[in-house]
Amino acid sequence: MTQSSDLRAEIDRIYREEYGRVVASLARRFGDLDIAEDAAAEALLIAIERWPSDGIPPNPGGWLTTTAGNRAIDRIRRESLRDTKHKAAMMITDDTPHEPTGPVEDDRLRLVFTCCHPALAPEARVALTLRLLGGLTVEEIARAFLVPETTMAQRITRAKAKIKAAHIPYRVPERDDVTDRLGAVLAVIYLVFNEGYLAGSGADPVRTELTAEAIRLGRILRQFLPDEGEVAGLLALMLLSESRRTARFAGGELVTLDEQDRSGWDRTLIDEGHTLVRECLARVAATSARPGPYQILAAINAVHTDTNDARDTDWSQVVALYDQLYAVTPTPIVALNRAVAVAELDGPDVALAIVDSLDLSGYHAWHATRADLLRRLGRSAEARGEYDAAIAATENPAETAYLARRRAHLVDPGA
Amino acid sequence: MTQYLLAVHSSSSDYDRSFEEMQPVFETVDRFNQKLVADGIWVFGGGLERIEAATTVDGTDGKTLVTDGPYLETKEYLGGFWVIEAADLDAAHQIALEASSACGGKVEVRPFQAE
Numbered sequence: 448m449t450q451s452s453d454l455r456a457e458i459d460r461i462y463r464e465e466y467g468r469v470v471a472s473l474a475r476r477f478g479d480l481d482i483a484e485d486a487a488a489e490a491l492l493i494a495i496e497r498w499p500s501d502g503i504p505p506n507p508g509g510w511l512t513t514t515a516g517n518r519a520i521d522r523i524r525r526e527s528l529r530d531t532k533h534k535a536a537m538m539i540t541d542d543t544p545h546e547p548t549g550p551v552e553d554d555r556l557r558l559v560f561t562c563c564h565p566a567l568a569p570e571a572r573v574a575l576t577l578r579l580l581g582g583l584t585v586e587e588i589a590r591a592f593l594v595p596e597t598t599m600a601q602r603i604t605r606a607k608a609k610i611k612a613a614h615i616p617y618r619v620p621e622r623d624d625v626t627d628r629l630g631a632v633l634a635v636i637y638l639v640f641n642e643g644y645l646a647g648s649g650a651d652p653v654r655t656e657l658t659a660e661a662i663r664l665g666r667i668l669r670q671f672l673p674d675e676g677e678v679a680g681l682l683a684l685m686l687l688s689e690s691r692r693t694a695r696f697a698g699g700e701l702v703t704l705d706e707q708d709r710s711g712w713d714r715t716l717i718d719e720g721h722t723l724v725r726e727c728l729a730r731v732a733a734t735s736a737r738p739g740p741y742q743i744l745a746a747i748n749a750v751h752t753d754t755n756d757a758r759d760t761d762w763s764q765v766v767a768l769y770d771q772l773y774a775v776t777p778t779p780i781v782a783l784n785r786a787v788a789v790a791e792l793d794g795p796d797v798a799l800a801i802v803d804s805l806d807l808s809g810y811h812a813w814h815a816t817r818a819d820l821l822r823r824l825g826r827s828a829e830a831r832g833e834y835d836a837a838i839a840a841t842e843n844p845a846e847t848a849y850l851a852r853r854r855a856h857l858v859d860p861g862a
Numbered sequence: 863m864t865q866y867l868l869a870v871h872s873s874s875s876d877y878d879r880s881f882e883e884m885q886p887v888f889e890t891v892d893r894f895n896q897k898l899v900a901d902g903i904w905v906f907g908g909g910l911e912r913i914e915a916a917t918t919v920d921g922t923d924g925k926t927l928v929t930d931g932p933y934l935e936t937k938e939y940l941g942g943f944w945v946i947e948a949a950d951l952d953a954a955h956q957i958a959l960e961a962s963s964a965c966g967g968k969v970e971v972r973p974f975q976a977e
Contacts, residue, residue: 566951613973614864616950624952 454499462491465508466582467667471554472512473519474561475617480579480607482519490515555580556671557617559664563632564615571606572635578603580667581660591642591657629672633681633741636664640685644692645843653696658689676727680742683723687748690716701849705757717752724749743772762791779805783813795823811840815850827857863947865905865974866954870967872941877912887966894964898946903957907944941967945974 466487473483490511504510562575574592577583583591589599609615620628643657665682672678694711695702702708727742738746747768754760769785782805790798799820807813818833834854838847898904913932920927932939944961948954954971962969 564951566955612975613971614950614954616952618950618952620952 451499455495457503458491458494458498461503461507462494462511463582465511467555467558467580468508469512469515470579471558473515474558474579475554476516477519477523478617480610482522483515484579486515486519486522487511489518493518553671554617555667556619559632559668560619560628561610561615561617563628563635564610565628565631566613566615567606567609568602569635569638571602572631573638574599574603575606576635576664577639577660580664583656583660587656591654629675629677632668633677636661636668637681637685637741639664640688644688645846653692655692658685658692661685662689674730676730676736677739677741679723679727680739680745683720683727683745684741684748686716686723687720687745687752689713690720690752696845699845699848700852701843701845703849704751707757709755709757712752720745720752721749737775738771740772740776743768743775747772760791762788766792779807780810780812783807783810783816787816790820790823795820799824809840811837811846814840815846818850818853822853822857825858830854831857863949864954864976866946866948866951866958867970867972867974868907868944868946868954868958868961869940869970869972870942870961870965871938871970872967873938874912876941876967887964890964894960895944897960898944898957903947905945905947907942907946909942910940913939 469487469490470480470483473486474480477483493514494507494511498504559576559580562579563572567575570592574588577588577591578585585600585603586596588603589596592599619625639657640661643654643659643661645653662682662685665678665685669678669682690713691704691707693713694707694709697708724742724745727738727745730736731738731742747765750761750764750768765788766785769781769788773781773785783802786798786801786805789801799817802813802817802820805813814833814837818830818837821827821830821833831854834850834857838850838854841847841850895904895907898907916932918929918932920929942965946954946957948957951971951973954973958969958971
């Protein structure tokens with residue numbers, strides 16, 4: 448009994464691991480996502496039926512792709528009375544290799560560019576990427592983003608219908624466009640990561656399935672585009688953030704960087720992240736290319752993870768990197784994060800002046816930052832109001848717990 | 863190859879502009895049209911008269927109903943369009959980008975239904 452359920456879990460694991468590869472390969476061959484997905488699902492049923500007696504094949508991914516491919520051909524033949532399907536069936540007997548597509552040729556890479564196409568709504572891009580490349584079920588994606596399953600199913604169906612009707616290509620964009628389009632892909636992966644790293648709402652403060660999935664997609668992308676600095680930068684950024692994941696929470700409460708138990712950080716992930724950051728720095732030095740935002744963010748995280756004591760942090764380095772980041776992406780959120788570093792270097796009064804100049808009153812982190820600066824300046828009454836505003840603006844339970852504790856520890860000037 | 867509609871939405875104020883003002887736009891669009899023809903992707907295209915010139919004909923109830931003006935009251939309406947042939951949406955977007963800069967307006971890209 449245990450053995451068979453272990454085997455079933457192993458089959459599910461393999462299926463999920465290989466799903467993106469199977470679907471991407473079939474989508475390229477048949478030019479149709481529904482055919483690809485249905486055939487992949489049929490291949491899983493056959494695996495569940497056969498693998499317990501036959502054993503898991505030596506190359507399960509290849510087995511699933513071949514089996515799914517055969518299923519798809521069967522289906523198209525069955526339906527080939529209809530003219531268009533007949534054409535499709537003719538097409539698949541044509542075994543000329545698929546056309547080369549620029550720098551790298553991998554079906555999953557083509558598919559990720561399709562899923563993250565700018566013609567699709569941003570929330571649909573995220574959902575499609577997780578479904579088709581991550582192999583997450585619609586139910587899992589719906590749960591992760593806290594929307595009803597029917598809503599998520601509709602979102603995915605609509606996006607797939609647009610891909611089909613508008614002929615969004617399964618292709619890695621041309622060299623000239625790849626940087627623009629890569630930006631959309633990286634944004635989707637980082638969004639998945641962030642949603643997992645500090646969940647917007649819901650009972651769980653962290654969704655490890657999302658952070659793990661984002662890192663896996665980041666690794667796949669890096670494998671195909673090893674010379675793209677931003678790809679390396681994003682992966683490093685995610686690894687260095689992930690390395691601190693367990694230390695970020697204690698008793699259901701968020702623990703800020705300065706208070707974290709650094710012995711709980713994952714050294715393996717930190718080493719891997721630092722290696723990637725060094726590689727980015729070397730590339731920037733060699734080509735004098737301006738590093739993009741992910742590389743700079745990764746470098747900031749590298750500085751933070753470089754010391755075993757928060758007091759040894761090289762804040763002037765952090766502020767310099769934020770200056771660089773602000774030059775590339777001049778957003779108020781970057782300015783806010785820069786102000787946090789400025790507080791360490793030049794004092795909370797200087798930082799507060801920066802924070803007050805930012806129009807971010809709807810953003811919980813703006814209130815939380817203001818609250819902390821006011822607390823450090825001894826302006827407890829104002830700080831209390833800001834903690835209240837921050838608590839009202841966040842739905843993450845661990846963050847609420849942290850803010851409530853900080854508020855409770857304020858020295859009451861009136862008392 | 864798929865056919866795509868490249869639609870340009872206009873408002874009354876666009877039509878109020880003088881001929882002299884519009885002359886350079888007409889010339890740019892004309893050059894763009896010639897390029898589409900030369901590249902073999904042109905199917906059809908043209909500019910439409912103002913919305914006041916529109917009539918709505920309704921034969922759905924077995925009766926003929928002819929009314930002045932468009933079916934819907936909107937500030938923006940179809941002012942002109944192209945129908946082009948493109949390999950896929952990326953190719954269509956590229957052409958739409960040129961169309962937009964030629965006509966000086968936003969261009970909606972919409973695929974035709976498969977036959």
